Amino acid sequence: MSSDSQFLRSPCPIVSGLDIYGDKWTLVIIRDLVCGKETYSELADSPEKIPTNRLAERLKMLQAEGMVEKEQYQSKPKRYKYRLTQKGKDTLPILQAISKWSNKYIEDTWIPPEWFMKPNT
Numbered sequence: 571m572s573s574d575s576q577f578l579r580s581p582c583p584i585v586s587g588l589d590i591y592g593d594k595w596t597l598v599i600i601r602d603l604v605c606g607k608e609t610y611s612e613l614a615d616s617p618e619k620i621p622t623n624r625l626a627e628r629l630k631m632l633q634a635e636g637m638v639e640k641e642q643y644q645s646k647p648k649r650y651k652y653r654l655t656q657k658g659k660d661t662l663p664i665l666q667a668i669s670k671w672s673n674k675y676i677e678d679t680w681i682p683p684e685w686f687m688k689p690n691t
Contacts, residue, residue: 590631591661595620597668603638608653638658
């Protein structure tokens with residue numbers, strides 16, 4: 571976490587991580603970016619139906635934390651693509667661990683694609 575983070579409330583690594591990942595939507599957004607979604611509308615169309623105000627808020631927080639970068643691809647109207655930085659990509663093992671745990675202990679969870687579960691994707 572950056573030292574000037576507005577989200578830091580404790581030096582505990584678990585609390586600090588939960589300040590970023592502990593809400594309902596952040597890891598879903600990261601999952602969707604890992605899976606190739608790039609635009610705001612693609613992210614908003616996620617099957618989990620993230621509210622657009624939450625999506626905008628979480629994308630801004632992820633940008634502030636240096637985990638997501640946005641690039642303008644259209645000027646009128648302004649449209650942006652979002653992509654994970656290396657810092658954001660480094661969260662993939664977290665998603666993989668949650669997936670493995672859920673598949674083991676929660677019935678009827680779908681198995682992620684093999685490419686998603688490979689190291690260093």
